[in-house]
Amino acid sequence: TTNSILTSNNIVFKKDPSTKEEDSIATTTSSSSSSSNILHDDDRDVRIKNGSNRSSSSSKNASYYPYNMVWPLPQHxxxxxxxTSICLDASSFAFVIDENGACCRxxxxxxxxxxxxxxxxxxxxxxxxxHTVPSSSSNDCLSYASIYVQHSNSKLDFDVDESYSLTIAASSSSSSTLSEHEKKKKGNIKISATTTYGAMRAIESLSQLIRFQYTTKTFMIQHVPWHIHDKPRFVHRELLIDSSRxxxxxxxxxxxxxxxxxxxxxxxxxxxVDDTSFPYCSEVYPQFCNMGEYSSSQEYYTREDIVDIVAFARKHGVRVMPEIDIPGHTSSWCRAIPDICTASKSILSPAINATLTNQVVFNLLKELSNLFTDSFFHLGGDEVQTVLWDEDIETVKYMKLHNISSSKDIYLxxxxxxxxxxxxxxxxxVGWGEIWTNFGSTLNGGVVLQKWLIQQ
Amino acid sequence: TTNSILTSNNIVFKKDPSTKEEDSIATTTSSSSSSSNILHDDDRDVRIKNGSNRSSSSSKNASYYPYNMVWPLPQHxxxxxxxTSICLDASSFAFVIDENGACCRxxxxxxxxxxxxxxxxxxxxxxxxxHTVPSSSSNDCLSYASIYVQHSNSKLDFDVDESYSLTIAASSSSSSTLSEHEKKKKGNIKISATTTYGAMRAIESLSQLIRFQYTTKTFMIQHVPWHIHDKPRFVHRELLIDSSRxxxxxxxxxxxxxxxxxxxxxxxxxxxVDDTSFPYCSEVYPQFCNMGEYSSSQEYYTREDIVDIVAFARKHGVRVMPEIDIPGHTSSWCRAIPDICTASKSILSPAINATLTNQVVFNLLKELSNLFTDSFFHLGGDEVQTVLWDEDIETVKYMKLHNISSSKDIYLxxxxxxxxxxxxxxxxxVGWGEIWTNFGSTLNGGVVLQKWLIQQ
Incomplete structure (x- = not known):
């Protein structure tokens, strides 16, 4: 088997500034040779061709407007x-599913x-x-956006299609054979996406284009017609939170x-979880729920809490990738089950009871794997101090008994x-870069790596 | 007429640490001579008599527990x-209005x-x-709290009665002639209040006593029976926000x-509003909506926004007292209507057009007074630099013409x-303390004063 290593084109790395998504901005070049307003950001080649607005300002930031009304910058x-602007009817506005696609009511x-x-x-x-507005202020404004979705059964996971297109046209651009009523009914905001999660990205973009105009008390979209075709440059765009420290x-x-x-x-x-605390109430090992808290207040997540968070995230188009950092950040485990650790209670060890230690790791991962429905499960593997095993009498005995020559093998x-x-x-x-630098191709196949050290 | 000056017993002053509500804590003394658990905080005399829990901890903070579960500290x-604890049924719990009182459905x-x-x-x-809990975990727990409210038509204003009582008893304390079912139906959380806003304070206190127990996945109240009788020590307990700076x-x-x-x-x-910006879209003077913003983004409050905020606050038992700080903090007015200010555009002045200046002040206050429904309206009056008038040629002319000997009279x-x-x-x-130090009893009657300078 071979290792699948996602490169910087596919994954956002921790702590590595050279691979930030904002690269696409840093490499932006502009040209004002054309009067059409086109933004095209693909393959790190951003070509901005804008017209009337460019000349109105010489500042670098202002030159992006109105591109930067949608953020991150759309691909096209x-x-x-x-x-040229349209207004939206705040009192009756609706998102309407196109009946030719999926997700009809x-x-x-x-x-x-x-x-x-x-x-x-x-x-x-x-x-x-x-903003609440007087009912009269948006009488003749657009009252819906049309949403076409191709698939009704997409699972939000690392391979979900998030692409979308968004078109916003002025009413006058509709066919002249339509009555005024029909023009409004036909609508002039159209979203098209392969999956419902792509449609959510489109609505996010749309929401960023809508501004409240205080003087008229209407919700406006300026610079119509808009034509946006967008998809993520990186399939994995994450933020790491640490609920242990x-x-x-x-x-x-x-x-x-x-x-x-x-x-x-x-x-x-x-x-x-990490060394500092183990804020999870396990079903198989309930002792963590008394021994793992961060402070004297009861500070835990229950199984139901995790299910709720995973569902909340999915509804926002966000996957939740759990991380259980093994074996270098496990001293909090030792408080609840001392026999799975070194005598110093600083790290997991097989020395006292190898079967129990393996069972605890296996059972906890299995239990959590059922709650976190994502395909990715991060297992850490960084910052392992093998010296903690070398200095532990029982672990040294265990290594001799099993002919283990180096504590690095315990790590592996x-x-x-x-x-x-x-x-x-x-x-x-998924694992941190050290498992690659330490063990390289001896790792199991199919492992995804994340860098957090710049030199690695 | 005489001036009503609320003293430190009735109003929370700005920037004066000696009158903080927390005084009641600072002066707390404790005695452990009794085995009953009674907290009595009245007339700045806090007597804590606690029993079994006190001996379990010697730290000062811990000695307050469980009094400090409700914050601010209740009067009694x-x-x-x-x-001794009870649990609540998360899936079916309801607040039920006592039909003998007001607010029946x-x-x-x-x-x-x-x-x-x-x-x-x-x-x-x-x-x-x-927390979401398994449905089985709170089967035999209490499913409602009973709320008795005396008056159904209280207006939230400076004189509203916020007192309440809250009693939480264990089921076993109910009459032994009741069946188990009746005991549950009778309930053992009782709230009584004169007004609905007092009832809200009671529910806030109740909510602070309820803790989630992770090991059993139940919502618990410990230390029952609770008997709380509470009312605010200060009728006016405010936080100042500044949307101009x-x-x-x-x-x-x-x-x-x-x-x-x-x-x-x-x-x-x-x-x-203040010197920095005038973020309000006036109906009478729409020019403020173009000239008053803080930054280049449109940053305003509409009339509807203010109505929404006042209603949102009322639903939380919070009054909204507006402040229009006249005349010392008015340079933002000058941008929209230059003729009501000095030539330096730093402060209101009657010099160019006294009628217009007076009209703008009157009309703006009248318009805002309709939106902010509270009885209190703060008019500032602090930090007036009369030198701005002395150095303004037109204002000096105006003073000569009208035999005004001192610019302090313009201030007045x-x-x-x-x-x-x-x-x-x-x-x-309502006005800041300087209007008292400057004009004392020559002020209009019925003015409420707030101190913000310690020496005043």
Missing amino acids: ASFGTMD TAEPMSQSCSDLYEAFDRYKLLIFD HFLPLSTIRSIITSLSYAKMNVLHWHL DFVRLAHDTILELGKIP | ASFGTMD TAEPMSQSCSDLYEAFDRYKLLIFD HFLPLSTIRSIITSLSYAKMNVLHWHL DFVRLAHDTILELGKIP
Whole structure:
């Protein structure tokens, strides 16, 4: 077997500034040779060709406007002049599913993916129409956006299609044979996406184009017509949270997930436990729920909490990738089950009871794997101080008894145990770069690596 | 007429640490001579008599537990031992209005005050039951709290009664002639309040006593029976926000109001405009909506925004007291209507057009007075640099023409104009301490003063 190593084109790395997604901005070049307004950002080659607005400002930032109204920058975008605008009817505006595609309301029972999209409709209506307006102010404004979705049963995972197109046209561009009523009914905001999660990205982009105009008290989109074709440059766009070094309340995690969706980030990397604390109430090992807390307050996540967070994230188009960092960050495990650790209680060790140690690792990973539904499961593997085993009398005895010549082999055994468990559960193990620098191709196949050290 | 000056017993002052509400904590003394658990905080004399728990800890903070589970400290509280606890049924728990009092669901149409309370029920159920639990875990737990409210039509204003009592008894304390079913139906959480806003304070206290127990996955109240009788020590407990020196989005203001309700604070003092910006879209003077913003983004509050915030606050038992700081903090007015200011555009002046200047002050205050429904309207009056008038050629001419010997009289004229306007509208003018130190008893009657300077 060979190792699948996602390169910087496919994964956002921890702590490596050279691979930031914002690269696409840093390498932007511009040309004003054309009067059409086209943004084309592909293969790290950004070509901006803009017209009337460019000349109105010489500052670098202003030259991006109105491209930068949608953030991150779409792959392709074109737009009209500032004077051409449409308004939206705040009181009656609706997202309407195109009946030629998936997710019609009449299709019962509704799939989870479609249900997630309908919830997003409600969420975004509250986000977009964030001012109460007099009912008269948007009488003749557009009252719906049309959404075409191709597939109704997409699972949000590392391979989900997030591409979308968004077209916003002025009413006058409709066929002149239509009555005024028909023009409004036909609508002039069209979204098209392969999956419901792509449609959510489109709605996020749309929401960023809508501005409240205080003088007229209307919700406006300027620079129509807009034509946006977009897809993520990186399939994996994550933020890492660490609930061990400091406990994060559920409301904080939900708030972070909501923010991720605004930035079209798609992965919450949840570094759940570490040396500092083990804030998870395990079903198989309930003793963690008394011995793992960060402070004197009870600060834990239950199984139900995790299920809730994973569902909340999915509804926002965000995957949750758990991390259980084995074996280098496990001293909190020792408080609950001392026999699986060295005498110093600083790290897992097979010395006292190898069977028990392996069982605890296996059972915890299996239990968590059922709660975190994503295909990726991060197993850490960084910063392992093998000296902790070399200095532990029982571990040294164990190594002699089993003819283990180097404590680095203990390290490898734990990495393999963790990876094999996750592979056996049908998932993809993820690990920090040190497992590659230490063990290279001797690792199990199918491991995804993440760098956090710049020199690695 | 005489001036009503609220003393430190009745109002929370700005920037004066000696009058903080937390005084009641600083002066706390304790005695462990009794085995009953009674907290009695009245007239700055806090007597804590606690029993079994005290001996379990010698630290100062721990000695307050479990008194400090409710914060701010209730006026009177007694409680049982840690071992006596009840659990709540998360899946079916309801706040139930006692039919002997006001706010029954059958009483149609429901008053605003009762409707606010029902909304609070929904809000607090989400706050209290903040973990999903397996349905089996709270089968035999208490499923409702009974709420008796005396008056259905209370207006939230400076004189509203916020007192309440809260009793939480264990099921076993019910009459032994009741069946198990009846015991549960009778309930053992009772709230009694004069007004719906007092009932909200009771529910806030109740919510602070409920803790999630991770090992059993139940919502528990320990130390029953609880008997709490509480009322605010200060009728006016405010937080000042300043939306001029920095714009605050509506979502931020809502978040602040929610936080105030957790701390049983009851006034949001909204310092709306100042020299820096005038973020209000006036109906009478629409030019402010183009000339008053803080930054290049459109950052304003519309009339509808203010109505929404005032309603949101009222639903949380929080009054909104607006402040228009006249005449010392008005340079932002000059950008929109230059003729009402000195030539330096730094402060209001009657010199160019006294009628217009007076009209603008009067009309703006009248317009805002309709939106902010509270009886209190703050008119500032602090930090007036009379030298700005002495150095303004037109103002000096105006003073000579009208035989005004000192620019301090211009200051007084503006203060009187503002106060008279608010009094004429049937409201109570509030002002900063300088108007008292400068003008004392020559002020209009019925003015409420707030100190912000320690030496004043």
